[in-house]
Amino acid sequence: MDDLLADFVAETREMLEASEGEIIAWEANPADGSRIDAIFRFVHTVKGNCGFFDFPRLAELSHAAEDALADVRAERREANATLVSAVLRVIDRIVELIDAIEASGACPAGSDTDLIAGLEEGNEDGQLLIGESNAMGLDTGSASPSALGSSTTASTPIQRTIRLPVDLLDRVMSGVSDMVLARNDLAHRLRQAGNQPTIDGPFERLTTILTDVRDAITRMRMQRIETLFSALPRLVRDLSTELGKQVLIDLEGGDVELDREMIETVRDPLTHIIRNAIDHGVERPRDRLNQGKRETALLSIAARQSGNTISIVVSDDGRGIDEEKIAAKAIATGLITEAEHKAMNRETILQLIFEPGFSTAEEVSNVSGRGVGLDVVRENLERVGGSIKVSSTVGVGTLFTLQIPLTLSIIAGLTVEVASQRFAIPQSYVEEIIHASAKSLDCTHIGETSLVTFRGQRVPCLVLAEVLDLPDGEIDEANRSMVMLRLASGDLFALAVDNIHSHGDIVVKPLAPAVMKSGLYAGSTLLDDGQPVLLLDVTNIAALHDLVSDARTRVLSDAVAEEERQEETLPRAMLFTDFEGRRRAFRLELVQRIETAPADAIDRTSASPRAVIDGNILPLIGLPEGPLPSEKVRLLRLTDGVSQLLHAVREVDDAVALIEPLKPVADDALVEAVTLIDGQTVSLIDGHEVFARYAEVPQPAARPLCLLPEGEWASTILAPLVSAAGYDAVPRGTREESEKGGSDGALSIWFEDEFEAALALDMDIAQPVLRLRDHPDAPEGSQTIYRYDREALMSALQAARTPATKGEAA
Amino acid sequence: MNDLLVMAQIAGRRCALPAGDVKSVIELGAITPVPRSPDFIAGITALRSQALTVIDCRLALGFPVIEWATDHRAAVVHVGGHSYALMVDAIEDIATGRTHPENVPGGFGREWARVATGMVETAIGPALLIDMPALIAGPEPLGAAA
Secondary structure, three states: OHHHHHHHHHHHHHHHHHHHHHHHHHHHOOOOHHHHHHHHHHHHHHHHHHOOOOOHHHHHHHHHHHHHHHHHHOOOOOOOHHHHHHHHHHHHHHHHHHHHHHHHOOOOOOOOHHHHHHHOOOOOOHHHHHHHHHHHHHHHHHHHHHHHHHHHHHOOOOOOOOOOOHHHHHHHHHHHHHHHHHHHHHHHHHHHHOOOHHHHHHHHHHHHHHHHHHHHHHHHHEEEOHHHHOOHHHHHHHHHHHHOOOEEEEEEOOOOEEEHHHHHHHHHHHHHHHHHHHHHHOOOHHHHHHOOOOOOEEEEEEEEEEOOEEEEEEEEOOOOOOHHHHHHHHHHOOOOOHHHHHHOOHHHHHHHHHOOOOOOOOOOOOOOOOOHHHHHHHHHHHHOOOEEEEEEEOOOEEEEEEEEEOOOOEEEEEEEEEOOEEEEEEHHHEEEEEEOOOHHHOOEEEOOEEEEEEOOEEEEEEEHHHHOOOOOOOOOHHHOEEEEEEOOOOOEEEEEEOEEEEEEEEEOEOOOHHHHOOOOEEEEEEOOOOOEEEEEOHHHHHHHOOOOOOHHHHHHHHHHHHHHHHHHOOOEEEEEEOOOOOEEEEEHHHEEEEEEEEHHHEEOOOOOOEEEEOOEEEEEEOOOOOOOOOOEEEEEEEEOOOOEEEEEEOEEEEEEEOOOOOEEOOOOOOEEEEEEEOOEEEEEEOHHHHHHHHOEOOEEOOOOEEEEOOOHHHHHHHHHHHHHOOOEEEEOOOHHHHHOOOOOOOEEEEEHHHHHHHHHOOOOOOOOEEEEEOOOOOOOOOOEEEOOOHHHHHHHHHHHHHHHHHHHHO | OOOEEEEEEEOOEEEEEEOOOEEEEEEOOOOEOOOOOOOOEEEEEEEOOEEEEEEEHHHHHOOOOOOOOOOOEEEEEEEOOEEEEEEOOEEEEEEEOOOOOEOOOOOOOHHHHOOEEEEEEEOOEEEEEEOHHHHHHOOOOOOOOO
């Protein structure tokens, strides 16, 4: 709450500074109506922000000033010097109160009726009254500074924050990015120059620091939208209590990250819209019950990132917007003519609420204003390239959609390659990646359109090289990869690319207008090596190829989805062909991922083969007898939630529903049942049996453990050598040892005398063991190694590693 | 008129770029082409952490595509909130404009008229002062004038 308060104080100050000039100009010439707007907005915002806090004095003051100014704006009242000075006095008081709030965190008690009375119209003898109030104002004025003084000295300083111009942040940010690139360059040169221990150390440190700084800087600009959301429940609660309504707030998508500046831009509009929704949209509980609705209204606010925009949807289930009322009001205020009205459809009419000077509320309330809100909302959003729309159904509810551009946002992206050039795709669109060779894809050409079959659905397929007018690469059709993209409208299409590269967070930067005009790109980003790549505008590409359905076909696709959902209740299995050409399947729940491992990641030296995937050593089954048929092997990564297992396959077919009955198999423990899929028999592998036999909790490929004897010599002289041999060196009998899994299977090194003593004491000595002796000359038949015989030590350490894995496997 | 000007050769002619518009002169690194963008956009390139749009000035003026050596250096300009790298024949020097930009009788020719502010005299001779936004906008699409 402290942050919120500090924000409030800072914002009020800032606005005041900005409108100070206007105030002075207005004072000089009260008849100049154009000056009022800025002052009006200032008091309006103060009034609005008070909704977050319990500051009745501020709310009263600002509301009174707003009322008076609104009358002037509506030309119900003429501005004169009396009014001007009354308003200025109110603003001064607001500033005093803000000062006090900043110092003590609370609003000092007191009365402002004198000032508020001064604002009232009809005080034609205002001069006298002002005179009086002036005296009273002075009174309180003289009282408060002393009160302030004492509280300032007494209060503990609140968390200090500073406001920085975003330019400066940008400069720091690009400076850090440049530093990263300079570091990469340096790293490259260092590698060329070979190992230089004196430089490598500091360089490593530089790298670590730079990574930290970069993270911090990125965080400096990016903020989760949560920070914006966190204030809303309180706002909604206070507003609904005040208005005698019951509103439940539902927040979604708080983890969407947004440029800090954007969050600031969205803050006010969002508050305005929520206030409007509760004030005008939501009915009183009794009215709701009469209409057969629940007593408690639901206000839901959802943030979603779709492509290059972030949309925030605020919807309520209130009374909706009455189109006729809006139209009548717009005609009455001269916004549109009767003839124009006839030509407008409902949607266009609804958007009129964003026009300046528009309001439908018959009563002016403390909560939402007189239309100052929505036109400012739109203005603010359009200034940053965003937009706002409203749709509403009478009696059902209202839905505001705010669109904010994503410039400078960080999004998860997938890098793809086509014709040797890389492009990025926002990860949020990617439904699945499929290798085109998979039989299940079933590419067909209908006229000029390519279709692929994805989960039993025919899906249009675009070839990225054709979309971009690039030459078709050497990659033939069968070796392409398909990226299945799901649009926000629910439409699915496949994009054929030559290769898939990495995915990771990318910082989207805007493109020049001439490039944007092509409609294919949403921005650019820099890869780790500093090479710029273009971010594809997926929605637009789909729209350019007529792949975005309208509402009618969306209903159809919903029906398809419904069918799919029914299919989903059936058990599903991952169908594959093993190296013996048999069609087999795993239950889909067991399959965590499909991996492709290079042959050298597979260790077949021991009885049970293993493969290293993501730094984990996993048991591997299903390999063919004899050499591997190709350099890369497709692996199904199976998991039961804890332990894991890899199954090598010749080909991954598809995920299928198990429609036909399962016929249990008795003679093969590894097969759970046989079933028919597309008219062919498939054996479904028994997950229980396979996991019982082969699965293991993944061990980090990291290092086997080596337990060292105690003592200075072991920790300073022996340990580095052991580490260099690829072991994790840990002193024996320490806490560290038990944390790292104890002595099971670990190599332990003993000094000969200690070892003998241990044997004599009948201690439990874990195998394997390496014994060291102090003298170069070994006694006959000794299995010890002289402790400075580096070669013998190293080879013993090496040798101990291989049998260790064998031992484990047995 | 004592404005600093960056002198460059574009399409074999001496041109002057207002030094105030030119933020720096960089060595052009690898250029990532932008498929299906107008011809005069050579691609994007990275200047440190920034992405620059590379403009081929000859094509931007509307001259036909022919082999022509370009400088390995490019002038970086900032127009309308975006940064561009200008590919020119050669970047020559920095000079002081001695006169106000003037028109010459007969004009500067079809391609040049659109981007020309006028002729300026400098220490190394007369040059055509270029209007940056007009140059960046690229040649008008055929038939747009009609």
